[in-house]
Amino acid sequence: MSSxxxxxxxxxxxxxxxxxxxxxxxxxxxxxxxxxxLSTIVLAQNTPIQHVIVVFGENRSFDHVFGxxxxxxxxxxxxxxxxxxxxxDGTPGKxxxxxxxxxxxxxxxxxxxxxxxxxxxxxxxxLAGGDEYCSDTTGEPFxxxxxxxxxxxxxxxxxxxYLITGATGIPKKNFDTRITNDQNLPPGPFQLTNGTxxxxxxxxxxxxxxxxxxxxxxxxxxxxxxxxxxxxxLFPWVEVSAGDSNGAAPPAGFTWFGEGSTTTGEGATxxxxxxxxxxxxxxxxxxxxxxxxxDNMHQSVMGGTGANxxxxxxxxAMAYTNGNGSIATPPSNQVENPxxxxxxxxYYTQDGYGGALGGGSYTSCAQESQPGVKPIxxxxxxxxxxxxxxxxxxxxxxxxxPGYNGDGTLETFTPYTIPPTTQRHIGDVLGDxxxxxxxxxxxxxxxxxxxxxxxxxxxxxxxxxxxxxxxDIMTNPAQISAHIQDLTDNPNTGALGFFSQVAxxxxxxxxxxxxxxxxxxxxxxxxxDLWEGEVNNIITAVQANPTLWQSTAIILxxxxxGGYYDSGYIQPIDYFGDGTRMPSLIISPYTxxxxxxxxxxxxxSIDKFIEANWNLPAISFRSRDNLPNPVYGSDPYVPINGxxxxxLMGAFNFSLAKK
Amino acid sequence: xxxxxxxxxxxxxxxxxxxxxxFAGSTQASANDLPSTSNxxxxxxxxxxxxxxxxxxxxxxxVKAILDLKQHADQVTGTFQEYGKxxxxxxxxxxxxxxxxxxxxxxxxxxxxxKGTVDRKKKMTGTSALKGGGHVxxxxxxxxxxxxxxxxxxxxxxxxxxxxxxxxxxxPPKDDDD
Numbered sequence: 001m002s003s004x005x006x007x008x009x010x011x012x013x014x015x016x017x018x019x020x021x022x023x024x025x026x027x028x029x030x031x032x033x034x035x036x037x038l039s040t041i042v043l044a045q046n047t048p049i050q051h052v053i054v055v056f057g058e059n060r061s062f063d064h065v066f067g068x069x070x071x072x073x074x075x076x077x078x079x080x081x082x083x084x085x086x087x088x089d090g091t092p093g094k095x096x097x098x099x100x101x102x103x104x105x106x107x108x109x110x111x112x113x114x115x116x117x118x119x120x121x122x123x124x125x126x127l128a129g130g131d132e133y134c135s136d137t138t139g140e141p142f143x144x145x146x147x148x149x150x151x152x153x154x155x156x157x158x159x160x161x162y163l164i165t166g167a168t169g170i171p172k173k174n175f176d177t178r179i180t181n182d183q184n185l186p187p188g189p190f191q192l193t194n195g196t197x198x199x200x201x202x203x204x205x206x207x208x209x210x211x212x213x214x215x216x217x218x219x220x221x222x223x224x225x226x227x228x229x230x231x232x233x234l235f236p237w238v239e240v241s242a243g244d245s246n247g248a249a250p251p252a253g254f255t256w257f258g259e260g261s262t263t264t265g266e267g268a269t270x271x272x273x274x275x276x277x278x279x280x281x282x283x284x285x286x287x288x289x290x291x292x293x294x295d296n297m298h299q300s301v302m303g304g305t306g307a308n309x310x311x312x313x314x315x316x317a318m319a320y321t322n323g324n325g326s327i328a329t330p331p332s333n334q335v336e337n338p339x340x341x342x343x344x345x346x347y348y349t350q351d352g353y354g355g356a357l358g359g360g361s362y363t364s365c366a367q368e369s370q371p372g373v374k375p376i377x378x379x380x381x382x383x384x385x386x387x388x389x390x391x392x393x394x395x396x397x398x399x400x401x402p403g404y405n406g407d408g409t410l411e412t413f414t415p416y417t418i419p420p421t422t423q424r425h426i427g428d429v430l431g432d433x434x435x436x437x438x439x440x441x442x443x444x445x446x447x448x449x450x451x452x453x454x455x456x457x458x459x460x461x462x463x464x465x466x467x468x469x470x471x472d473i474m475t476n477p478a479q480i481s482a483h484i485q486d487l488t489d490n491p492n493t494g495a496l497g498f499f500s501q502v503a504x505x506x507x508x509x510x511x512x513x514x515x516x517x518x519x520x521x522x523x524x525x526x527x528x529d530l531w532e533g534e535v536n537n538i539i540t541a542v543q544a545n546p547t548l549w550q551s552t553a554i555i556l557x558x559x560x561x562g563g564y565y566d567s568g569y570i571q572p573i574d575y576f577g578d579g580t581r582m583p584s585l586i587i588s589p590y591t592x593x594x595x596x597x598x599x600x601x602x603x604x605s606i607d608k609f610i611e612a613n614w615n616l617p618a619i620s621f622r623s624r625d626n627l628p629n630p631v632y633g634s635d636p637y638v639p640i641n642g643x644x645x646x647x648l649m650g651a652f653n654f655s656l657a658k659k
Numbered sequence: 660x661x662x663x664x665x666x667x668x669x670x671x672x673x674x675x676x677x678x679x680x681x682f683a684g685s686t687q688a689s690a691n692d693l694p695s696t697s698n699x700x701x702x703x704x705x706x707x708x709x710x711x712x713x714x715x716x717x718x719x720x721x722v723k724a725i726l727d728l729k730q731h732a733d734q735v736t737g738t739f740q741e742y743g744k745x746x747x748x749x750x751x752x753x754x755x756x757x758x759x760x761x762x763x764x765x766x767x768x769x770x771x772x773x774k775g776t777v778d779r780k781k782k783m784t785g786t787s788a789l790k791g792g793g794h795v796x797x798x799x800x801x802x803x804x805x806x807x808x809x810x811x812x813x814x815x816x817x818x819x820x821x822x823x824x825x826x827x828x829x830x831p832p833k834d835d836d837d
Contacts, residue, residue, distance in 0.1 A: 137769075137789065151767070401719055414720025449765045451742075453718035456789040457767045462719070491766075 047654055048590065049613050050551040053511045054312070054606055055538055056464065057531045058305070058522035059209060059562025062295060062581035065528070067189065068277040069288060072594040077295050078637060080189055080273065083567055088277045090191030099188040099567060101271065103237045103256075106346040110212065110338040112375045113221040114234075114346075120187035123268035124240045124256045126179055128170040129205025129524040140518060140525060141167050141203070151457065152518040152530075154442060154487050154499075156540060159533025163518075166202045166527055173265040176205065185268065189565055192272035193280055200280040206524035207270035207563030210352040211303035211363075211397035212338035212372050213238050214563065214579055217270070218302075218570055222382035230570045232580075236268035239563070241346040242338075244353045246360070250344060271565050274528070283532040284583065287539075287556075292591035292651050296568065296637050297584035299560035300602040300624070301576045303352070306399035306463040308559045312512070312603040313425045313466025315623035317576050319393040320362055323403065323410075323419040327392050334416065336360040336397060337371035352398040359416070361398040365389035365575045376575055385643065387575035388622060395576070399463050404474035405451040406444065406462075406484075413452050420471045424623075426510070426607050427467060427483060429616050436508035437483060439467050440498040442516035442534075444486040459517030464559070466512065487513070502541045505548060510610060513538065523562060539587055553652070554587040555606060569635075571600055573624065573643040578602050590652045598636045599629075599646030608647035704733040704752035705777035713739075713812040715773075715787060726812060735759055757783060760790060773810060781814035 067080035068088055080086045084095035101123065105116030134143040141164050142148035148163035149155075155163070168178070176182055178198035179190070193200050217238045220230040240256035243264060253262040274280035300311030310318050322328040337350035337360060349371070350360035366389040368374040380387050389395065396418050401411055403420035411417050430437045441447070443460035450458050467473045467483050474480060481495060488497040501507045514520070521531030535556060543549045561580035568581040584601075599605075604624040611618065611625060618625045630639030630646055708730040715722045724741035726748070735750040739761045750759025755777045762770040775785020786807040 405719075411719065413717070413722065416720070446766050452720070452722045454715070454722055454771075455763065455765065455767060455769050456718075456771075457769055458718075 046615070047613055047649075047652070048551055049553045049588070049652075051507055051509060051511070051548060051553070052606075052610055052613070053507075053513065053538070053542065053552060053554045055513045055535055055554060055556050056309075056515070056520070057528075057535075057556070057558045057583075058520040058526070059206065059560060059564075060521065060523075060528065060558050060583060061561030061564035061566040062297075062568060062583050063189070063566045064273045064561070064564035065281055065284065065583045066276060066288070066293070066295070067273040068275050069285065069293070070277065071293070071596045072289060075594060075596045076598075077293070077596045078568055078598075079295070080567060081277070085567060086189060086191075086273075090273075090275045090278070092186055092188065096186070096188050099565065100233060101187045101236050101268070101565075102233050103241075104234055104346070106216075107340055107344070110216075110340070110348075110372045110375060112215045112379060113219050113231075114216070117233075120236065122183075123185040123187055123190070123236055123271060125183040125185070125259070126176050126267040126269045126272060127173050127205055127259055127263065127265055128168050128176040128178075129172055129265070129269070130166075130168050130203025132168050132171055134164060134167050141165055152516065154515070154537055155519060155530065155533030156536040159529065159536065162201055162527065162529045162533065166199075168203050172205075173260050173263065175259045176267075178202065179272070185271075189271050189273050191275050193274060193278070195278070200274060201527065201529055203527060204272065204523055205266060205269040206522065207235075207266055208239050208242065208244070208264070209304045209560060209563030210242075211301070211307070211576075212336065212348070212352065213242050214302035215376060216242075216338075216346075217563070218580065220379060220570065220572065222379055224382070226383055228383055228572055232565060232567065232570075235270040235563070235565045238346070239266050239268065239270050240264055242351060243341075243344075243347040244351050245347075246350055246353065247341075249341065250347050254347070270563050273564070281528060281532065283536055284528075284556075284585070287535075287585050287587060288596075289594045290592060291588070292586045292593070292595045292597050294584040294586065294597050294599070294601060294648075294651065296581065296598050296600050296646075297557065297605070298568075298570065298581050298600075298602040299558075299577065299579035300604055301397070301560075302579045303560065304398050305461075305559045307397055307576070308603060309464045309466055309514075310396070310469070311576075311624075312606060313427075313469075314423055315426070315604045315607045315619045315625040316423070317395040317397075318418055318421055318423060318469065319390070319395050321419050321421065325422040327390075328394075328419075329392075330362045330394050331415070334360050334400075335362050335364075335371070335394070339371050361396055361400050361416075362394040363397055364392070364394045366391045366393065380572060380575065383572055385572055385574065389575050390622075397576075402462055402465065402468040402474075404468055404471075406448050406468065406480075407451060408474045408477060408480060409451070418469060420474070421469050422471050423469075424620050425466060425470055426610065426619060427470070428472065429611065429619055430510055430614075433614060433616055435510070435614060435616075437510040438498075438501075438508045438512075439465050439484050440487055440511055440513045441465050441484065442487045442514065442519065444484060445488065445490045445492070445497075448490075448492075461514050461517065461520070464514040498538075499541055502545055502548060505545060507548060509614070521558075550589055552588060553591070553609075555609075555648075556583070556585040556587065557603070557606070558582040558584070569600075569637045571639060571642050571644075573602075573627070573645075586648070586651050588652065590654050590656050592656060593653075595651070597648075597651040599648065599650050600637065600639050600642075600644065601646040601648060605645050605648050608645060609649065612647045612649055702754045704730070705755045705757070706730065707735065707752065707757060707777055707783070709814060710816050711783065711812040711814055712816065713783075713810055715810040716808040725816070752777075757785070775810065775812075783810075783812040785810055 071077045084093040085099045087093045102117040104114040106114040134141045136143045136147045180194045217235045218230045219234045222228045276285045301307040320330045338348045341347045364370045401417045447460035486497045519530045519534040521528045566580040607625045627645045630644035631641045633640040711726040728737040733752045739746045748759045748761045770790035772790045773787045775783045
């Protein structure tokens with residue numbers, strides 16, 4: 001190990017060493033001074049990490065996956081079990097009321113912390129989602145394993161069997177009677193699985209996960225003294241009330257407690273959790289016990305997929321432009337409006353759904369008169385926080401397609417895109433330093449033959465590709481080829497995919513992997529065990545190249561919590577988030593031991609890690625990677641110098657010898 | 660003529676009328692079983708022969724393509740042309756209703772079944788779905804939409820104005836959550 005690594009270790013050791021004296025203002029100031037002094041030294045150093053591989057999963061919150069995780073001796077974790085919210089068997093614990101869920105009243109204008117709350121007597125029954133039957137023509141699940149493997153070839157073989165199992169047997173939107181006691185659930189988290197009628201391998205519904213909805217679900221407020229609280233007690237209420245009709249009136253007979261087309265189709269899906277103490281998520285659990293689990297990693301932006309991937313790529317939100325870098329105003333029907341429709345309780349006007357085929361997703365958050373803006377800005381103002389919304393900018397909050405097709409032509413299939421952007425991204429920072437980077441999107445090769453995504457079997461995720469938004473990449477075929485590839489080789493061009501590059505030792509410095517929709521673990525359209533299978537294949541491949549393994553950090557992360565409940569602290573950073581915690585693990589020779597790392601982090605922390613590792617500048621003057629590393633007081637989860645984001649360096653122990 | 664004497668012609672006439680009524684009823688019943696003049700017109704295949712501009716909603720938005728239809732009574736063959744590629748199609752007509760399948764090639768071949776109706780204004784509208792049904796990946800942007808995707812076609816190629824699918828501004832589609 002080089003001396004610079006030791007220096008970096010010293011920095012983070014210093015941070016940790018001062019945790020016990022966090023209550024002392026003097027001690028905290030001293031810690032800051034030490035950190036500041038060391039930072040000037042350490043910034044010029046490197047670690048043994050020459051390759052960072054970020055592997056995305058989709059739509060799972062921390063408690064949804066690791067809610068009953070018990071760490072190795074000497075480690076602590078914040079989850080449903082440790083908080084006493086549930087027992088190891090998944091039943092309500094002594095502190096169950098900490099996760100109680102309420103209905104509320106919001107009938108005039110959008111509120112992030114509405115009044116008129118009353119405890120649900122029982123949860124709205126969760127409804128079924130995912131495919132009812134298997135199909136070899138369409139998959140998920142397939143009926144025949146050989147057909148399945150041909151369509152999804154990137155799982156480790158032991159997981160292939162799960163491509164043909166797990167159909168729900170229940171029509172979508174019907175009561176999910178596979179869930180124990182489904183129509184009489186207590187008003188808090190419930191175990192999704194029971195080992196018989198609903199197993200870990202079964203498909204299940206996906207909760208709502210959109211920007212304004214999640215602000216409301218987390219129910220954040222601040223008092224006059226600037227004390228902030230996020231109660232996270234409105235998850236099912238928003239789920240059953242907000243609607244998704246983009247301006248249309250609620251269906252006749254609209255109800256929160258029923259099933260079918262007169263509901264939002266979800267019920268209280270958001271409150272379901274897996275039970276790792278009973279064997280769910282076995283591979284992720286084994287990784288947690290062998291490597292390092294992060295229990296304070298958050299989605300950067302309230303809401304869904306697109307904006308959170310953008311957060312990783314740009315460390316910022318993305319604004320609407322004329323396509324040439326000048327700020328512009330989007331058409332009025334592309335602006336979100338979470339105000340309740342007249343005569344309804346919280347049934348949104350423009351709900352953020354719709355994507356390529358309609359629905360508003362932009363907000364001009366510098367204008368308090370815009371729908372939805374004032375409550376959030378007011379909340380941030382009480383905390384003395386800058387919303388970080390520039391005048392005239394309309395920021396993308398949810399999912400719109402990138403402005404470019406995969407071949408670099410303009411995306412004209414829909415007006416519901418984010419126009420081509422000249423906004424600076426992490427690739428620019430890496431490229432300026434002579435470092436290499438590639439986005440590996442599974443099924444990219446297929447997508448290049450199907451730019452309109454008209455093939456229903458094409459599960460490539462275009463909105464996940466952070467470089468597909470960028471003009472400097474997409475207007476140059478050489479740049480596209482250099483920075484966007486598939487997991488597998490391209491049979492038409494001969495370009496090497498991720499697995500070949502791993503085997504050849506030609507992997508770039510930074511790799512971002514987005515599994516296809518088959519294997520990304522997204523509820524309803526995928527399963528968490530399929531993601532485990534792809535993750536296993538990736539880790540196995542890297543470890544099979546010992547030289548590469550010794551210089552690599554694999555960061556497992558999700559795009560967002562998927563709208564599932566989480567009991568963790570949420571730090572207010574700016575208008576866009578943070579949001580709920582997500583599962584995250586760092587797999588590396590330098591993160592062994594089953595540690596649980598509590599440093600407050602979000603997607604941008606990965607940018608910060610990259611920048612710290614290679615001594616790189618922040619992406620832009622306003623991007624979140626400018627935020628300082630956290631300093632903690634008595635609570636190891638809550639930065640006292642917020643807004644602050646961890647650079648993840650403290651999760652590593654570079655003194656670990658080669659193994 | 661006694662009473663019995665004039666009764667016979669009346670009975671004969673009644674029988675004749677009854678038979679006539681029965682015949683008439685029988686004729687009407689047959690008319691219900693067989694197409695009337697107007698019903699025959701409804702089942703007569705609509706004329707679709709020729710070229711059409713089609714706008715088809717897919718995951719990324721709206722695809723614009725050209726249909727070149729060859730009609731043989733109630734059977735349809737032809738091509739579906741998009742992005743410089745041409746795919747064969749086969750289908751049928753039943754009155755104003757049209758159904759045709761387009762087998763798209765490529766690394767993962769698939770067949771889309773288009774169903775729709777032909778109206779008198781040289782326009783067709785309908786929905787499309789993956790042949791075989793079942794799950795269709797809708798993408799994170801459209802994950803709440805059902806897999807049936809709308810399409811619209813207008814006859815002829817002279818009008819080069821925009822052919823709008825439901826995805827264009829001002830016409831946001833109605834979403835169905837899952």
